[in-house]
Amino acid sequence: xxxxxxxxxxxxxxxxxxxxxxLGLLLNEKAGVLNLxxxxxxxxxxxxxxxxxxxxxxxWVAFAAGAAAGAVMAMVFGVLVIWLNTNQYATGLALTLFxxxxxxxxxxxxxxxxxxxxxxxxxxxxxxxxxxxxxxxRQHPMTYITIALMFALGWFLYRxxxxxxxxxxxxxPESAHALGYRVRWIRLGAVMAGGALCGIAGAYLSVVRxxxxxxxVTAGSGWIALALTTFATWRPxxxxxxxxxxxxxxxxxxxxxxxxxxxxxxxxxxxxxxxxIVVLALISRNPTWIRINMxxxxxxxxxxGS
Amino acid sequence: MFVERKRALMKAAALSALxxxxxxxxxxxxxxxxAPAPAASAAAAPKPEPVKVAFVYIWTAGDAGxxxxxxxxxxxxxxxxxxKVKTTIVEKVPEGADAERVIRDLATQxxxxxxxxxxxxxxxxxxxxxxxxxxxxxxxTGYKTSTNMGIYDSKFYEPAYMAGIVAGKMTxxxxxxxxxxxxxxxxxRNINAFTLGAQSVNPKVKTKVVWVSTWxxxxxxxxxxxxxxxxxxxxxxxxxxxxxxxxxxxxNGKYAFGWDSDMSAFAAKxxxxxxxxxxxxxxxxxxxxxxxxxxxxxxxxxGVKEGMNDFIKPADVVPADIKAKVDEVKAGLKAGTxxxxxxxxxxxxxxxxxxxxxxxxxxxxxxxDFFVKGVEGKIPAAK
Numbered sequence: 293x294x295x296x297x298x299x300x301x302x303x304x305x306x307x308x309x310x311x312x313x314x315l316g317l318l319l320n321e322k323a324g325v326l327n328l329x330x331x332x333x334x335x336x337x338x339x340x341x342x343x344x345x346x347x348x349x350x351x352w353v354a355f356a357a358g359a360a361a362g363a364v365m366a367m368v369f370g371v372l373v374i375w376l377n378t379n380q381y382a383t384g385l386a387l388t389l390f391x392x393x394x395x396x397x398x399x400x401x402x403x404x405x406x407x408x409x410x411x412x413x414x415x416x417x418x419x420x421x422x423x424x425x426x427x428x429x430r431q432h433p434m435t436y437i438t439i440a441l442m443f444a445l446g447w448f449l450y451r452x453x454x455x456x457x458x459x460x461x462x463x464x465p466e467s468a469h470a471l472g473y474r475v476r477w478i479r480l481g482a483v484m485a486g487g488a489l490c491g492i493a494g495a496y497l498s499v500v501r502x503x504x505x506x507x508x509v510t511a512g513s514g515w516i517a518l519a520l521t522t523f524a525t526w527r528p529x530x531x532x533x534x535x536x537x538x539x540x541x542x543x544x545x546x547x548x549x550x551x552x553x554x555x556x557x558x559x560x561x562x563x564x565x566x567x568x569i570v571v572l573a574l575i576s577r578n579p580t581w582i583r584i585n586m587x588x589x590x591x592x593x594x595x596x597g598s
Numbered sequence: 599m600f601v602e603r604k605r606a607l608m609k610a611a612a613l614s615a616l617x618x619x620x621x622x623x624x625x626x627x628x629x630x631x632x633a634p635a636p637a638a639s640a641a642a643a644p645k646p647e648p649v650k651v652a653f654v655y656i657w658t659a660g661d662a663g664x665x666x667x668x669x670x671x672x673x674x675x676x677x678x679x680x681x682k683v684k685t686t687i688v689e690k691v692p693e694g695a696d697a698e699r700v701i702r703d704l705a706t707q708x709x710x711x712x713x714x715x716x717x718x719x720x721x722x723x724x725x726x727x728x729x730x731x732x733x734x735x736x737x738x739t740g741y742k743t744s745t746n747m748g749i750y751d752s753k754f755y756e757p758a759y760m761a762g763i764v765a766g767k768m769t770x771x772x773x774x775x776x777x778x779x780x781x782x783x784x785x786x787r788n789i790n791a792f793t794l795g796a797q798s799v800n801p802k803v804k805t806k807v808v809w810v811s812t813w814x815x816x817x818x819x820x821x822x823x824x825x826x827x828x829x830x831x832x833x834x835x836x837x838x839x840x841x842x843x844x845x846x847x848x849x850n851g852k853y854a855f856g857w858d859s860d861m862s863a864f865a866a867k868x869x870x871x872x873x874x875x876x877x878x879x880x881x882x883x884x885x886x887x888x889x890x891x892x893x894x895x896x897x898x899x900x901g902v903k904e905g906m907n908d909f910i911k912p913a914d915v916v917p918a919d920i921k922a923k924v925d926e927v928k929a930g931l932k933a934g935t936x937x938x939x940x941x942x943x944x945x946x947x948x949x950x951x952x953x954x955x956x957x958x959x960x961x962x963x964x965x966x967d968f969f970v971k972g973v974e975g976k977i978p979a980a981k
Contacts, residue, residue, distance in 0.1 A: 295828050295829060298824075298828040299825075299828065302821065302824055302825065302828070306817075306821060376604060400658075403658060403660025404660045404841075406841060406845060497817060501817045501820065502816045502817050503845070504816055504840065504841060504842065506814065506816060507657075507658060507690070509816060509817070511812075542818065542821060543825060546808045546821060546822050546824075546825035546826075547825050547828070547829070549807070549808045549809060549825075549975065550806050550808055550825055550826060550828075550829040551829070552974055552975045552976075554976055554978065556978060
């Protein structure tokens with residue numbers, strides 16, 4: 293029983309990276325920008341966070357550094373995609389490659405360095421509950437922050453005026469422009485905020501989860517986060533659940549292996565992408581469903597005055 | 599107006615991209631051995647051209663693991679031969695078509711001997727070796743050779759066995775954990791040796807294995823280690839490249855070992871010892887043979903006896919009698935009297951794999967595809 297509790301705890305820890313990055317990408321995509329550069333931004337954030345934690349010993353400085361690095365890269369992406377109207381997919385891919393190379397190059401001096409374990413915070417009272425205590429309430433603060441962020445984002449998108457404007461920009465930038473909203477600046481803001489969240493996710497990975505720096509430490513989490521936002525049909529609560537599901541698949545696989553149950557690890561590694569394809573196929577069958585779920589202008593460039 | 603501004607920006611971007619591309623070139627690093635000043639070399643008697651030696655790495659030397667150990671060997675070559683050699687490294691070369699391009703590149707640049715340090719370079723190297731009969735090729739951990747391509751390997755199962763001896767004593771739950779990369783014979787040998795070593799001091803131990811399907815992915819290795827610990831293992835060993843397993847053990851107050859290189863600095867309390875490979879001895883011998891013109895195609899598998907492998911830095915918490923047993927095994931390996939895989943060996947389905955008192959030969963070791971008794975689970979279909 294205790295093992296299941298520990299499995300749940302490990303799933304929450306492992307899903308936090310994906311959840312944070314997924315929420316950031318959700319913000320991007322709600323504004324209509326598809327950010328394929330997520331992996332690159334996470335790597336740059338991971339390096340910045342690791343470097344800051346190594347130099348200062350303070351985790352919050354590290355997360356701030358990760359956010360800043362992610363935001364700067366996102367700003368470059370935003371300028372290219374929103375003002376110069378370069379193809380979003382190609383630019384995103386280019387930025388992933390660039391982020392990977394840049395982080396590897398700058399990170400050469402950190403290769404092989406490690407940080408001490410960050411530990412977890414038990415919520416007083418709740419942490420001692422039988423089973424649910426160790427399962428849910430003994431996590432690194434960032435896990436709790438991510439859950440709070442999900443609620444905050446949900447409130448922002450669906451209950452606030454600015455969130456409505458953002459969603460409007462994502463659905464129909466021409467209409468928003470006609471109403472007088474500065475569509476490109478709104479999109480840039482969303483892109484940078486999303487990039488910052490990806491950066492924090494990367495920093496969390498390299499400072500709390502690893503905690504060491506090697507090139508490519510994110511090992512594809514950025515791509516999973518991208519699949520995740522689609523799998524979650526662009527809703528914050530579903531992003532969180534999906535993140536724990538995808539993160540949990542890896543932990544589940546190890547648990548099952550340890551118990552002697554045989555499931556091909558390759559099959560489990562495919563699962564996140566397979567389930568995303570299934571969801572996409574399902575919602576694409578019905579044009580109404582697509583209209584309800586997917587931001588209409590996702591991936592399409594916007595020319596004011598056209 | 600917007601279109602003109604965009605055009606100007608595009609031109610500037612294209613020009614700067616070209617400039618960067620010209621500067622960056624390809625991802626090679628040249629390491630010249632300390633050379634005399636250019637003026638002096640011109641005036642002095644004509645020195646023999648330095649022999650060019652190249653290394654192909656799967657990752658970077660900063661991984662504190664597999665590639666780091668190879669790079670230490672390369673540095674030993676430089677220290678030994680000074681300006682008689684010039685070493686080049688190409689790192690982070692993916693296995694497959696890219697490797698072929700890189701190896702061919704190195705051969706055309708005048709390298710006289712090329713070392714490829716990962717299993718997956720086997721086929722690409724074989725292809726290139728056929729095209730360059732005057733260049734010597736050496737492949738690590740493979741099994742195919744040709745007239746000018748030899749192979750070399752280390753006996754990691756020997757220090758794995760010694761780690762097992764320590765683990766068997768230090769475990770309180772009688773459950774050991776192993777984080778495995780891929781279920782290939784090399785890794786299976788290590789798991790078996792680890793278990794056999796532990797059983798030699800503690801017949802009750804069992805080993806749980808978790809596969810991560812990668813040689814290096816620190817978060818995943820950490821998760822795998824955590825899941826083994828959650829399942830009751832309290833001493834861990836891994837076949838993967840990073841320090842993540844060791845650090846996870848430290849975080850949980852359990853024990854683990856270093857692998858590929860000395861990892862004692864990464865976990866003060868958890869580290870029980872490191873299973874290492876010293877590639878320098880072999881590299882020096884191979885390079886010397888090329889300098890002397892005596893290189894022969896061969897399959898070289900070295901272990902503790904030749905100084906290629908070792909189990910180092912046993913921790914202070916390990917009791918003296920266990921340290922003595924490890925030393926005894928080490929002495930036996932050095933003298934050639936002790937063989938890790940000595941019968942009777944029974945696999946975990948009960949089938950006998952090696953008869954009593956028989957010492958396994960190289961062929962038996964190459965074909966290991968089973969777990970010894972005491973290792974839990976079945977082997978997944980190999981890559």
